[in-house]
Amino acid sequence: MQIDPGLYQRMAAYNNWMTNKIHVAADQMSDEDRKQDRGAFFRSVHSTLNHILFADRVWMNRFFEKSYKVNGMGVDIFDDYLELRQAQQDMCSDIITFADQLSVSWLAQTMTWTRSTDGVSRSRPRWLLVTHMFNHQTHHRGQLSTLFVQAGIDIGVTDLPFMPDLISDFGG
Template structure:
């Protein structure tokens, strides 16, 4: 079972990694960032856009709010500036949510309708929260691979090496 302490740690890791990936993607420039690289969501930008969309959907579910209406088009944020701003806002929301989620809520039943699987989903909330953070890590791994293919190394990505946990490691 997941606890509030684990949720807060994973939210902190989420922000640390997003800041590093976005800093690296910024250096790429628009052309390289949006070029289709054959990834599931095409480009670095497309993958980061998918990730912020997923995070916003999960937060809406966790906060018992309607899912966001992203409007027409494949991207939530077609411009880099809009994507950077939405990522920062979303990470702030994740941090605020993580600070207040209770161990009791994490242990309680949680239900939502999955359009992807076309069915009602029911499980303890901590499993859905685990998926939320695993989804982030999965897609950040894809972005890390795309950046590596472009000759960029963002450095260590392991949770135990997060500077706030390990004072022996300088932030990369």
Template sequence: MFQGSMPQLMAAYNQWQNQQVYAAALQLSDEQRQAQRGAFFGSIQRTLDHILWGDLMWLSRFTGEELVNTPSSEALFSEFSDLHAARVAMDARLIAWADGLSAEWLNEPVTWTSKMYGFTQTIPRWVQVQHLFNHQTHHRGQVGTLLKQYGIDVGVTDLPLLSMLND
């Protein structure tokens, strides 16, 4: 049974789901992964790349490190193997980062300005942390649909099953 905080649970869940999605995507050719399929980011690979980009952006806001200089309109990786390796490393990093969070830090209010939407707001950090994980889930769902169009099922995605499958 999983024991931990919500960020720890979501980091573990996202690692599990990313493993499943990448395993499913590896069943496709590079051409299929890069094919324009009408998704918001076009292709399976570009959508997976965007998920990683979002993780890098949010984590840099939380840690103060500069983790990415690439704009969201550009891909981080052209080779799927490089993207996959970076995803595995990011998932491990998110798990280690989530393990170090305190309730005090999560509840601390933070004022930030959205570059995308142009507004400033003050909210507790946990809202931003939840958004990081929700962003992954949202776009992974798009990838799951694109994979299903190729006849590939990513497998079980229900959060409550994480504990059962990993015990």
């Protein structure tokens, strides 16, 4: 299967746009409200943000061969929201850089890794794993969107076709 790296460049831009929108919403909450257990899979807005960063760092450690700090699954990396927000913004930049460097041949290769949770090695096509990283972000941002609505905060339009640069690229 041949995947156009432009797809992932667009998804990296979408991730950046949505991360900024999520932070605008989270900035409207007190620290106590962000950390309140709201019954979500990762309990709170704060912990869900940490989980997105955790997964991005795990995958980028594998793809980019960098060494991002991660704690265990479900363990917050940052307790301080401002540090978390900055780390997510930095990760968005790294993901954009990563996506800009992708090639059809790199995406077509198989990647083998060992999960720390079970010690089992797995092999999958890289394009599938990169797609999973972006899908995972979207999945958990959907949970955040619900938590924000429940807290009375509307984050606005989240649909990819209505991302601002796409509107200007394709005329409305």
